[in-house]
Amino acid sequence: MKNRILLSFLTAGVLLSGCSKNESGDPSDGGRAAIRLGSGVATVSKAPVNDGTQFTAGIAGWENTATETYAAAPLWNTTIQTTANAEEGQAVTWTATQYYNADEGTTTYMKAWHPAGTLSGTAVTFSNTDGSVDALLAPVVSGTKLTKDDPDKVLAFAHRTAQINFKVQAGAGLAANTTLRSITIKDVQLPTGFDLTKEITADDVVTYSTAADLTVPGITADAVTIAETAAPAGNPVMIKPISGNTFSIDVETNNATYTGQTVTVTGTNVEAGTAYDVMLTFGQSGITLKATVTDWKKETGSADIK
Incomplete structure:
Protein backbone atom coordinates (compact mmCIF):
# COMPACT_ATOMS: atom_id res chain seq x y z
CA MET A 1 0.00 0.00 0.00
CA LYS A 2 2.94 2.28 -0.69
CA ASN A 3 2.13 6.00 -0.53
CA ARG A 4 -1.55 5.35 0.17
CA ILE A 5 -1.78 7.67 3.17
CA LEU A 6 0.10 10.55 1.58
CA LEU A 7 -1.09 10.41 -1.97
CA SER A 8 -3.20 7.31 -2.74
CA PHE A 9 -0.47 6.73 -5.36
CA LEU A 10 1.12 9.27 -7.61
CA THR A 11 -0.81 12.26 -6.46
CA ALA A 12 1.08 15.41 -5.66
CA GLY A 13 2.30 16.76 -2.35
CA VAL A 14 2.51 20.54 -2.52
CA LEU A 15 4.69 22.44 -0.09
CA LEU A 16 3.00 25.48 1.35
CA SER A 17 6.06 27.40 2.47
CA GLY A 18 5.10 31.04 2.76
CA CYS A 19 7.50 33.87 3.21
CA SER A 20 7.00 37.50 4.03
CA LYS A 21 6.39 39.78 1.12
CA ASN A 22 8.61 42.32 2.83
CA GLU A 23 11.53 40.68 4.63
CA SER A 24 12.62 43.95 6.23
CA GLY A 25 9.33 44.21 8.11
CA ASP A 26 8.28 47.37 6.28
CA PRO A 27 4.58 47.83 7.19
CA SER A 28 3.77 49.18 3.70
CA ASP A 29 2.16 45.83 2.85
CA GLY A 30 -0.29 46.20 5.72
CA GLY A 31 1.52 43.61 7.81
CA ARG A 32 0.46 40.75 5.54
CA ALA A 33 2.58 37.68 4.81
CA ALA A 34 2.43 36.20 1.35
CA ILE A 35 1.49 32.57 0.87
CA ARG A 36 4.30 31.96 -1.59
CA LEU A 37 5.17 28.69 -3.34
CA GLY A 38 8.40 28.15 -5.29
CA SER A 39 8.96 27.79 -9.03
CA GLY A 40 6.33 27.18 -11.67
CA VAL A 41 5.48 24.40 -14.08
CA ALA A 42 3.31 24.06 -17.16
CA THR A 43 -0.23 22.70 -17.28
CA VAL A 44 -1.35 19.50 -18.99
CA SER A 45 -4.44 18.25 -20.80
CA LYS A 46 -6.97 15.95 -19.18
CA ALA A 47 -5.40 12.57 -18.38
CA PRO A 48 -4.42 10.43 -15.38
CA VAL A 49 -2.09 12.35 -13.06
CA ASN A 50 0.96 10.12 -12.60
CA ASP A 51 4.37 10.68 -11.06
CA GLY A 52 6.09 13.51 -12.90
CA THR A 53 2.87 14.90 -14.39
CA GLN A 54 2.71 18.69 -14.43
CA PHE A 55 -0.75 19.97 -13.59
CA THR A 56 -2.83 22.94 -12.48
CA ALA A 57 -5.05 22.84 -9.40
CA GLY A 58 -7.68 25.19 -8.06
CA ILE A 59 -7.22 26.52 -4.54
CA ALA A 60 -9.51 28.59 -2.31
CA GLY A 61 -9.10 30.24 1.09
CA TRP A 62 -11.36 31.02 4.02
CA GLU A 63 -10.46 33.16 7.04
CA ASN A 64 -11.77 32.61 10.54
CA THR A 65 -10.82 33.28 14.15
CA ALA A 66 -12.60 30.03 15.02
CA THR A 67 -13.02 26.66 13.31
CA GLU A 68 -14.08 27.09 9.66
CA THR A 69 -17.30 25.37 8.51
CA TYR A 70 -16.93 26.07 4.74
CA ALA A 71 -20.64 26.85 4.50
CA ALA A 72 -20.00 30.20 2.81
CA ALA A 73 -18.11 30.99 -0.38
CA PRO A 74 -14.34 31.36 0.10
CA LEU A 75 -12.73 34.74 0.59
CA TRP A 76 -10.47 34.15 -2.43
CA ASN A 77 -9.70 31.54 -5.06
CA THR A 78 -7.03 31.14 -7.71
CA THR A 79 -4.91 28.37 -9.27
CA ILE A 80 -1.51 26.87 -8.56
CA GLN A 81 0.84 24.84 -10.75
CA THR A 82 2.99 21.92 -9.61
CA THR A 83 4.40 18.50 -10.52
CA ALA A 84 3.03 15.24 -9.08
CA ASN A 85 5.46 13.36 -6.87
CA ALA A 86 4.60 10.38 -4.67
CA GLU A 87 7.62 10.73 -2.40
CA GLU A 88 7.88 14.37 -1.37
CA GLY A 89 6.16 17.74 -1.63
CA GLN A 90 6.87 19.83 -4.70
CA ALA A 91 7.19 23.60 -4.97
CA VAL A 92 4.44 25.41 -6.85
CA THR A 93 3.64 28.84 -8.19
CA TRP A 94 0.53 30.91 -7.62
CA THR A 95 -1.35 32.34 -10.56
CA ALA A 96 -2.25 35.19 -8.20
CA THR A 97 -0.38 35.54 -4.91
CA GLN A 98 -2.53 35.32 -1.78
CA TYR A 99 -1.78 36.53 1.76
CA TYR A 100 -2.37 35.51 5.33
CA ASN A 101 -4.48 37.93 7.33
CA ALA A 102 -2.48 40.64 9.12
CA ASP A 103 -4.29 39.68 12.33
CA GLU A 104 -2.18 36.99 13.96
CA GLY A 105 -5.31 35.47 15.53
CA THR A 106 -7.01 34.88 12.16
CA THR A 107 -6.40 31.53 10.48
CA THR A 108 -6.46 30.97 6.73
CA TYR A 109 -7.97 27.61 5.74
CA MET A 110 -7.20 26.32 2.24
CA LYS A 111 -8.73 23.60 0.04
CA ALA A 112 -7.22 22.51 -3.29
CA TRP A 113 -8.51 20.37 -6.15
CA HIS A 114 -7.85 19.24 -9.74
CA PRO A 115 -9.06 19.98 -12.35
CA ALA A 116 -9.46 23.63 -11.42
CA GLY A 117 -12.78 23.93 -13.28
CA THR A 118 -15.12 26.82 -12.45
CA LEU A 119 -15.89 27.81 -8.86
CA SER A 120 -19.29 29.31 -8.08
CA GLY A 121 -20.01 29.81 -4.40
CA THR A 122 -18.83 26.55 -2.86
CA ALA A 123 -19.35 24.36 -5.94
CA VAL A 124 -16.68 23.51 -8.53
CA THR A 125 -17.82 22.26 -11.94
CA PHE A 126 -15.92 20.96 -14.95
CA SER A 127 -16.72 19.25 -18.25
CA ASN A 128 -16.21 15.50 -18.49
CA THR A 129 -18.02 13.34 -21.04
CA ASP A 130 -15.41 10.70 -21.89
CA GLY A 131 -13.92 9.65 -18.55
CA SER A 132 -10.60 11.40 -19.15
CA VAL A 133 -10.68 13.55 -15.98
CA ASP A 134 -8.58 12.48 -12.99
CA ALA A 135 -10.34 14.13 -10.02
CA LEU A 136 -7.94 15.00 -7.17
CA LEU A 137 -8.59 16.55 -3.78
CA ALA A 138 -6.27 17.58 -0.96
CA PRO A 139 -7.12 17.74 2.75
CA VAL A 140 -7.46 21.19 4.31
CA VAL A 141 -4.23 23.05 5.04
CA SER A 142 -4.34 25.99 7.45
CA GLY A 143 -2.00 28.63 8.79
CA THR A 144 -1.54 32.15 10.08
CA LYS A 145 0.94 34.93 9.60
CA LEU A 146 2.91 33.47 12.52
CA THR A 147 3.12 29.96 10.99
CA LYS A 148 3.89 31.01 7.42
CA ASP A 149 7.27 29.24 7.48
CA ASP A 150 5.98 25.94 8.91
CA PRO A 151 7.48 23.20 6.65
CA ASP A 152 4.67 20.75 7.50
CA LYS A 153 2.07 22.59 5.41
CA VAL A 154 1.60 20.06 2.60
CA LEU A 155 -1.26 19.63 0.14
CA ALA A 156 -1.49 15.83 -0.16
CA PHE A 157 -3.70 15.31 -3.20
CA ALA A 158 -5.53 11.97 -3.51
CA HIS A 159 -7.25 10.33 -6.47
CA ARG A 160 -11.03 10.23 -5.96
CA THR A 161 -11.81 7.89 -8.86
Whole structure:
Protein backbone atom coordinates (compact mmCIF):
# COMPACT_ATOMS: atom_id res chain seq x y z
CA MET A 1 0.00 0.00 0.00
CA LYS A 2 2.94 2.28 -0.69
CA ASN A 3 2.13 6.00 -0.53
CA ARG A 4 -1.55 5.35 0.17
CA ILE A 5 -1.78 7.67 3.17
CA LEU A 6 0.10 10.55 1.58
CA LEU A 7 -1.09 10.41 -1.97
CA SER A 8 -3.20 7.31 -2.74
CA PHE A 9 -0.47 6.73 -5.36
CA LEU A 10 1.12 9.27 -7.61
CA THR A 11 -0.81 12.26 -6.46
CA ALA A 12 1.08 15.41 -5.66
CA GLY A 13 2.30 16.76 -2.35
CA VAL A 14 2.51 20.54 -2.52
CA LEU A 15 4.69 22.44 -0.09
CA LEU A 16 3.00 25.48 1.35
CA SER A 17 6.06 27.40 2.47
CA GLY A 18 5.10 31.04 2.76
CA CYS A 19 7.50 33.87 3.21
CA SER A 20 7.00 37.50 4.03
CA LYS A 21 6.39 39.78 1.12
CA ASN A 22 8.61 42.32 2.83
CA GLU A 23 11.53 40.68 4.63
CA SER A 24 12.62 43.95 6.23
CA GLY A 25 9.33 44.21 8.11
CA ASP A 26 8.28 47.37 6.28
CA PRO A 27 4.58 47.83 7.19
CA SER A 28 3.77 49.18 3.70
CA ASP A 29 2.16 45.83 2.85
CA GLY A 30 -0.29 46.20 5.72
CA GLY A 31 1.52 43.61 7.81
CA ARG A 32 0.46 40.75 5.54
CA ALA A 33 2.58 37.68 4.81
CA ALA A 34 2.43 36.20 1.35
CA ILE A 35 1.49 32.57 0.87
CA ARG A 36 4.30 31.96 -1.59
CA LEU A 37 5.17 28.69 -3.34
CA GLY A 38 8.40 28.15 -5.29
CA SER A 39 8.96 27.79 -9.03
CA GLY A 40 6.33 27.18 -11.67
CA VAL A 41 5.48 24.40 -14.08
CA ALA A 42 3.31 24.06 -17.16
CA THR A 43 -0.23 22.70 -17.28
CA VAL A 44 -1.35 19.50 -18.99
CA SER A 45 -4.44 18.25 -20.80
CA LYS A 46 -6.97 15.95 -19.18
CA ALA A 47 -5.40 12.57 -18.38
CA PRO A 48 -4.42 10.43 -15.38
CA VAL A 49 -2.09 12.35 -13.06
CA ASN A 50 0.96 10.12 -12.60
CA ASP A 51 4.37 10.68 -11.06
CA GLY A 52 6.09 13.51 -12.90
CA THR A 53 2.87 14.90 -14.39
CA GLN A 54 2.71 18.69 -14.43
CA PHE A 55 -0.75 19.97 -13.59
CA THR A 56 -2.83 22.94 -12.48
CA ALA A 57 -5.05 22.84 -9.40
CA GLY A 58 -7.68 25.19 -8.06
CA ILE A 59 -7.22 26.52 -4.54
CA ALA A 60 -9.51 28.59 -2.31
CA GLY A 61 -9.10 30.24 1.09
CA TRP A 62 -11.36 31.02 4.02
CA GLU A 63 -10.46 33.16 7.04
CA ASN A 64 -11.77 32.61 10.54
CA THR A 65 -10.82 33.28 14.15
CA ALA A 66 -12.60 30.03 15.02
CA THR A 67 -13.02 26.66 13.31
CA GLU A 68 -14.08 27.09 9.66
CA THR A 69 -17.30 25.37 8.51
CA TYR A 70 -16.93 26.07 4.74
CA ALA A 71 -20.64 26.85 4.50
CA ALA A 72 -20.00 30.20 2.81
CA ALA A 73 -18.11 30.99 -0.38
CA PRO A 74 -14.34 31.36 0.10
CA LEU A 75 -12.73 34.74 0.59
CA TRP A 76 -10.47 34.15 -2.43
CA ASN A 77 -9.70 31.54 -5.06
CA THR A 78 -7.03 31.14 -7.71
CA THR A 79 -4.91 28.37 -9.27
CA ILE A 80 -1.51 26.87 -8.56
CA GLN A 81 0.84 24.84 -10.75
CA THR A 82 2.99 21.92 -9.61
CA THR A 83 4.40 18.50 -10.52
CA ALA A 84 3.03 15.24 -9.08
CA ASN A 85 5.46 13.36 -6.87
CA ALA A 86 4.60 10.38 -4.67
CA GLU A 87 7.62 10.73 -2.40
CA GLU A 88 7.88 14.37 -1.37
CA GLY A 89 6.16 17.74 -1.63
CA GLN A 90 6.87 19.83 -4.70
CA ALA A 91 7.19 23.60 -4.97
CA VAL A 92 4.44 25.41 -6.85
CA THR A 93 3.64 28.84 -8.19
CA TRP A 94 0.53 30.91 -7.62
CA THR A 95 -1.35 32.34 -10.56
CA ALA A 96 -2.25 35.19 -8.20
CA THR A 97 -0.38 35.54 -4.91
CA GLN A 98 -2.53 35.32 -1.78
CA TYR A 99 -1.78 36.53 1.76
CA TYR A 100 -2.37 35.51 5.33
CA ASN A 101 -4.48 37.93 7.33
CA ALA A 102 -2.48 40.64 9.12
CA ASP A 103 -4.29 39.68 12.33
CA GLU A 104 -2.18 36.99 13.96
CA GLY A 105 -5.31 35.47 15.53
CA THR A 106 -7.01 34.88 12.16
CA THR A 107 -6.40 31.53 10.48
CA THR A 108 -6.46 30.97 6.73
CA TYR A 109 -7.97 27.61 5.74
CA MET A 110 -7.20 26.32 2.24
CA LYS A 111 -8.73 23.60 0.04
CA ALA A 112 -7.22 22.51 -3.29
CA TRP A 113 -8.51 20.37 -6.15
CA HIS A 114 -7.85 19.24 -9.74
CA PRO A 115 -9.06 19.98 -12.35
CA ALA A 116 -9.46 23.63 -11.42
CA GLY A 117 -12.78 23.93 -13.28
CA THR A 118 -15.12 26.82 -12.45
CA LEU A 119 -15.89 27.81 -8.86
CA SER A 120 -19.29 29.31 -8.08
CA GLY A 121 -20.01 29.81 -4.40
CA THR A 122 -18.83 26.55 -2.86
CA ALA A 123 -19.35 24.36 -5.94
CA VAL A 124 -16.68 23.51 -8.53
CA THR A 125 -17.82 22.26 -11.94
CA PHE A 126 -15.92 20.96 -14.95
CA SER A 127 -16.72 19.25 -18.25
CA ASN A 128 -16.21 15.50 -18.49
CA THR A 129 -18.02 13.34 -21.04
CA ASP A 130 -15.41 10.70 -21.89
CA GLY A 131 -13.92 9.65 -18.55
CA SER A 132 -10.60 11.40 -19.15
CA VAL A 133 -10.68 13.55 -15.98
CA ASP A 134 -8.58 12.48 -12.99
CA ALA A 135 -10.34 14.13 -10.02
CA LEU A 136 -7.94 15.00 -7.17
CA LEU A 137 -8.59 16.55 -3.78
CA ALA A 138 -6.27 17.58 -0.96
CA PRO A 139 -7.12 17.74 2.75
CA VAL A 140 -7.46 21.19 4.31
CA VAL A 141 -4.23 23.05 5.04
CA SER A 142 -4.34 25.99 7.45
CA GLY A 143 -2.00 28.63 8.79
CA THR A 144 -1.54 32.15 10.08
CA LYS A 145 0.94 34.93 9.60
CA LEU A 146 2.91 33.47 12.52
CA THR A 147 3.12 29.96 10.99
CA LYS A 148 3.89 31.01 7.42
CA ASP A 149 7.27 29.24 7.48
CA ASP A 150 5.98 25.94 8.91
CA PRO A 151 7.48 23.20 6.65
CA ASP A 152 4.67 20.75 7.50
CA LYS A 153 2.07 22.59 5.41
CA VAL A 154 1.60 20.06 2.60
CA LEU A 155 -1.26 19.63 0.14
CA ALA A 156 -1.49 15.83 -0.16
CA PHE A 157 -3.70 15.31 -3.20
CA ALA A 158 -5.53 11.97 -3.51
CA HIS A 159 -7.25 10.33 -6.47
CA ARG A 160 -11.03 10.23 -5.96
CA THR A 161 -11.81 7.89 -8.86
CA ALA A 162 -10.95 4.39 -10.01
CA GLN A 163 -8.95 4.04 -13.23
CA ILE A 164 -9.84 1.36 -15.80
CA ASN A 165 -7.43 0.26 -18.56
CA PHE A 166 -8.10 -2.40 -21.19
CA LYS A 167 -5.79 -4.68 -23.17
CA VAL A 168 -6.68 -7.27 -25.82
CA GLN A 169 -5.02 -10.46 -27.02
CA ALA A 170 -5.88 -13.51 -29.11
CA GLY A 171 -6.50 -16.88 -27.49
CA ALA A 172 -6.87 -20.34 -28.98
CA GLY A 173 -9.25 -20.60 -31.91
CA LEU A 174 -9.72 -16.89 -32.61
CA ALA A 175 -10.38 -16.28 -36.29
CA ALA A 176 -7.46 -14.69 -38.09
CA ASN A 177 -7.63 -10.94 -38.67
CA THR A 178 -10.21 -10.35 -35.92
CA THR A 179 -10.30 -6.64 -35.14
CA LEU A 180 -11.59 -4.65 -32.18
CA ARG A 181 -14.41 -2.19 -32.75
CA SER A 182 -15.49 -0.97 -29.31
CA ILE A 183 -15.56 -1.53 -25.55
CA THR A 184 -18.40 -0.08 -23.49
CA ILE A 185 -18.51 0.05 -19.70
CA LYS A 186 -22.11 -0.19 -18.51
CA ASP A 187 -23.85 2.20 -16.11
CA VAL A 188 -20.89 4.20 -14.81
CA GLN A 189 -20.72 7.69 -13.36
CA LEU A 190 -18.09 10.28 -14.23
CA PRO A 191 -16.77 13.07 -11.97
CA THR A 192 -18.08 16.51 -12.91
CA GLY A 193 -17.27 18.69 -9.91
CA PHE A 194 -16.59 19.11 -6.18
CA ASP A 195 -18.69 20.26 -3.22
CA LEU A 196 -16.31 22.35 -1.10
CA THR A 197 -18.69 22.32 1.88
CA LYS A 198 -17.96 18.62 2.37
CA GLU A 199 -15.14 16.89 4.20
CA ILE A 200 -12.59 15.28 1.88
CA THR A 201 -13.57 11.85 3.20
CA ALA A 202 -17.27 12.30 2.41
CA ASP A 203 -18.69 10.13 -0.37
CA ASP A 204 -20.45 13.17 -1.88
CA VAL A 205 -17.47 15.56 -1.88
CA VAL A 206 -17.17 14.73 -5.59
CA THR A 207 -20.22 15.32 -7.77
CA TYR A 208 -20.92 12.83 -10.54
CA SER A 209 -22.93 12.54 -13.72
CA THR A 210 -26.01 10.35 -13.98
CA ALA A 211 -25.14 6.69 -14.54
CA ALA A 212 -24.80 5.88 -18.25
CA ASP A 213 -22.91 3.61 -20.62
CA LEU A 214 -19.40 4.83 -21.43
CA THR A 215 -17.74 3.95 -24.73
CA VAL A 216 -14.02 3.74 -24.02
CA PRO A 217 -12.35 6.57 -25.98
CA GLY A 218 -9.31 6.09 -28.17
CA ILE A 219 -10.55 2.98 -29.98
CA THR A 220 -10.83 3.34 -33.75
CA ALA A 221 -13.02 0.60 -35.19
CA ASP A 222 -10.98 -2.14 -36.90
CA ALA A 223 -7.70 -0.29 -36.33
CA VAL A 224 -6.37 -2.91 -33.89
CA THR A 225 -6.00 -6.51 -35.01
CA ILE A 226 -6.29 -8.81 -31.99
CA ALA A 227 -3.06 -10.85 -31.88
CA GLU A 228 -1.27 -13.20 -29.50
CA THR A 229 0.75 -10.30 -28.15
CA ALA A 230 -1.36 -8.20 -25.79
CA ALA A 231 -2.04 -4.65 -26.98
CA PRO A 232 -3.54 -1.63 -25.17
CA ALA A 233 -7.12 -0.89 -26.16
CA GLY A 234 -8.28 2.70 -25.85
CA ASN A 235 -7.46 5.35 -23.30
CA PRO A 236 -7.60 5.01 -19.50
CA VAL A 237 -10.93 6.09 -18.03
CA MET A 238 -11.62 7.40 -14.52
CA ILE A 239 -14.98 6.47 -13.02
CA LYS A 240 -16.83 6.75 -9.73
CA PRO A 241 -15.74 4.01 -7.31
CA ILE A 242 -18.18 1.10 -7.29
CA SER A 243 -19.74 -0.51 -4.24
CA GLY A 244 -18.96 -4.14 -4.99
CA ASN A 245 -16.15 -5.73 -6.97
CA THR A 246 -17.82 -6.18 -10.36
CA PHE A 247 -18.84 -4.11 -13.36
CA SER A 248 -20.29 -4.99 -16.74
CA ILE A 249 -18.96 -4.40 -20.26
CA ASP A 250 -20.01 -4.87 -23.88
CA VAL A 251 -17.32 -5.69 -26.45
CA GLU A 252 -17.62 -5.61 -30.23
CA THR A 253 -15.27 -7.06 -32.83
CA ASN A 254 -15.67 -7.36 -36.59
CA ASN A 255 -16.90 -10.92 -36.05
CA ALA A 256 -19.02 -10.85 -32.89
CA THR A 257 -20.64 -8.77 -30.15
CA TYR A 258 -20.31 -9.79 -26.50
CA THR A 259 -22.90 -8.12 -24.24
CA GLY A 260 -23.29 -7.93 -20.47
CA GLN A 261 -19.91 -9.45 -19.68
CA THR A 262 -18.90 -9.25 -16.00
CA VAL A 263 -15.49 -8.07 -14.84
CA THR A 264 -14.62 -9.10 -11.28
CA VAL A 265 -11.70 -7.57 -9.41
CA THR A 266 -9.89 -8.64 -6.26
CA GLY A 267 -11.17 -7.00 -3.11
CA THR A 268 -14.53 -5.91 -1.83
CA ASN A 269 -15.05 -2.83 -4.02
CA VAL A 270 -13.79 -1.04 -7.13
CA GLU A 271 -11.79 1.51 -5.17
CA ALA A 272 -10.69 5.11 -5.55
CA GLY A 273 -6.97 5.51 -6.12
CA THR A 274 -6.72 2.12 -7.81
CA ALA A 275 -5.86 1.46 -11.46
CA TYR A 276 -7.25 -1.76 -12.89
CA ASP A 277 -5.75 -3.43 -15.98
CA VAL A 278 -8.40 -5.61 -17.63
CA MET A 279 -7.09 -8.12 -20.16
CA LEU A 280 -9.58 -9.33 -22.79
CA THR A 281 -8.47 -12.64 -24.31
CA PHE A 282 -10.54 -13.64 -27.32
CA GLY A 283 -10.98 -17.33 -28.15
CA GLN A 284 -13.31 -19.57 -30.05
CA SER A 285 -15.74 -19.89 -27.12
CA GLY A 286 -15.71 -16.27 -26.04
CA ILE A 287 -13.63 -13.78 -24.06
CA THR A 288 -11.51 -14.54 -21.03
CA LEU A 289 -10.77 -11.55 -18.82
CA LYS A 290 -8.03 -11.10 -16.28
CA ALA A 291 -7.87 -7.94 -14.20
CA THR A 292 -4.73 -6.71 -12.49
CA VAL A 293 -3.93 -3.41 -10.85
CA THR A 294 -1.11 -1.14 -11.92
CA ASP A 295 0.29 2.37 -11.55
CA TRP A 296 -1.80 3.88 -8.77
CA LYS A 297 -2.29 1.37 -5.94
CA LYS A 298 -1.07 -2.22 -6.27
CA GLU A 299 -3.65 -5.01 -6.06
CA THR A 300 -4.45 -8.19 -8.01
CA GLY A 301 -7.62 -9.43 -9.62
CA SER A 302 -9.03 -11.73 -12.28
CA ALA A 303 -12.20 -12.36 -14.24
CA ASP A 304 -13.42 -14.94 -16.72
CA ILE A 305 -16.10 -14.35 -19.33
CA LYS A 306 -17.70 -17.33 -20.99
